[in-house]
Amino acid sequence: MNPIAMTYIEGPVVEEEVRFTLVELxxxxxxxxxxxxxxxxEGVLEPAGSSPQDWRFSGESLRRxxxxxxxxxxxxxxxxxVALALDLLDEIAALRARLQRAGVR
Amino acid sequence: MxxxxxxxxxxLTRSATQDEVKHAYRKLARKFHPDVSKxxxxxxxxxxxxxxxxxxxxxxxxxAYDQMGSQWKAGQDFQPPPGWDxxxxxxxxxxxxxxxxxxxxxxxxxxxxxxxTGQRGHMRAQGQDHHxxxxxxxxxxxxxxxxxxxxRMPELDAEGRVALQERKLDVSxxxxxxxxxxxxxxxxxxxxxxxxxxxxLYLEIxxxxxxxxxxxxxxxxxxxxxxxxxxALGAAVMAPTPEGPVRLTIPPGSVAxxxxxxxxxxxPGTPPGDLYVVLTIALPPADSEAAREAYRAMAEAFDFNPxxxxxx
Numbered sequence: 001m002n003p004i005a006m007t008y009i010e011g012p013v014v015e016e017e018v019r020f021t022l023v024e025l026x027x028x029x030x031x032x033x034x035x036x037x038x039x040x041x042e043g044v045l046e047p048a049g050s051s052p053q054d055w056r057f058s059g060e061s062l063r064r065x066x067x068x069x070x071x072x073x074x075x076x077x078x079x080x081x082v083a084l085a086l087d088l089l090d091e092i093a094a095l096r097a098r099l100q101r102a103g104v105r
Numbered sequence: 106m107x108x109x110x111x112x113x114x115x116x117l118t119r120s121a122t123q124d125e126v127k128h129a130y131r132k133l134a135r136k137f138h139p140d141v142s143k144x145x146x147x148x149x150x151x152x153x154x155x156x157x158x159x160x161x162x163x164x165x166x167x168x169a170y171d172q173m174g175s176q177w178k179a180g181q182d183f184q185p186p187p188g189w190d191x192x193x194x195x196x197x198x199x200x201x202x203x204x205x206x207x208x209x210x211x212x213x214x215x216x217x218x219x220x221x222t223g224q225r226g227h228m229r230a231q232g233q234d235h236h237x238x239x240x241x242x243x244x245x246x247x248x249x250x251x252x253x254x255x256x257r258m259p260e261l262d263a264e265g266r267v268a269l270q271e272r273k274l275d276v277s278x279x280x281x282x283x284x285x286x287x288x289x290x291x292x293x294x295x296x297x298x299x300x301x302x303x304x305x306l307y308l309e310i311x312x313x314x315x316x317x318x319x320x321x322x323x324x325x326x327x328x329x330x331x332x333x334x335x336x337a338l339g340a341a342v343m344a345p346t347p348e349g350p351v352r353l354t355i356p357p358g359s360v361a362x363x364x365x366x367x368x369x370x371x372x373p374g375t376p377p378g379d380l381y382v383v384l385t386i387a388l389p390p391a392d393s394e395a396a397r398e399a400y401r402a403m404a405e406a407f408d409f410n411p412x413x414x415x416x417x
């Protein structure tokens with residue numbers, strides 16, 4: 001009798017191997033297209049390509065778009081506010097990483 | 106089941122206006138939002154706030170909640186009185202607590218059967234994409250790993266109630282993955298509708314806290330305590346790395362905070378990360394006469410004023 005072979009599901013690392021179209025990004029975060037358009041306008045997301053049909057979002061956009069969606073839903077923040085919050089959160093994360101590198105917990 | 110005082114959670118009295126409810130929620134939600142707050146209880150507090158707000162912002166639900174009376178205290182054992190909600194008509198819909206938001210038993214008992222998850226995206230044939238976090242050890246990122254993970258997902262049962270279904274997934278974690286990155290598992294999200302494709306599942310990678318190592322992107326940091334004489338005179342000591350200890354030469358005259366870089370010993374990849382060993386200096390305790398004598402001899406031997414800079 002053959003031993004039962006376990007099959008492990010594999011998938012790409014989004015940040016390194018995936019680029020999203022507008023439709024794919026909306027599907028991946030359950031976001032409305034109009035929200036994503038507003039975030040691109042505010043500079044929260046920076047897709048390559050000139051028109052929404054050609055846009056390609058980096059894998060890192062997934063994290064940013066989901067964060068933007070949570071902030072706008074949970075805290076009822078408008079797109080400029082979301083953009084500001086994301087910039088500040090990035091800055092806090094960079095400062096925390098510096099502290100951590102220096103051994104401060 | 107414990108009674109939940111939604112007014113107390115939002116810091117309000119029962120006479121609060123709808124504007125005051127909104128104001129209190131927004132203020133507290135900003136404070137405890139898990140993306141913003143580092144409070145270890147932030148996630149639990151935020152969930153509680155969301156639940157309280159979902160009830161109190163909605164005049165129908167608030168009226169139903171209020172008519173249970175104010176004699177209840179938070180944490181009291183509670184069963185909803187039979188027919189407590191007769192005469193109320195709920196207009197349904199979802200309350201924006203996130204996809205398939207999980208609520209307390211208390212909330213489910215009162216409002217659960219009125220509101221399904223309202224599965225969004227019915228128009229589209231493709232199933233929804235789902236998200237989950239998976240915790241791995243730092244060493245898994247060095248070597249790659251195979252993990253069986255249990256995911257709990259809210260699903261609608263035959264009566265339209267939300268129940269948590271557990272399902273097991275065997276996942277291959279690729280070598281070189283970093284904290285905060287996502288794996289996309291095609292077709293492991295919600296089933297499609299009308300023959301449509303299933304959605305995808307995104308797994309966010311989180312490292313288990315490690316007492317020895319901290320990761321920053323591809324780079325890994327570890328503290329290495331030295332005795333004062335090892336730092337001053339130089340030494341060869343064993344330093345920890347996630348893949349096992351290595352022999353490390355400490356140059357003479359090393360000071361606390363100095364970082365020694367072990368190139369390529371961070372998380373693998375192209376290029377691989379580096380491992381930084383951060384030197385710290387540990388003072389031996391003066392807990393015996395011999396030790397105190399040694400410290401006295403040092404005081405004699407050095408013409409050393411550590412506060413020089415303060416006096417200038």
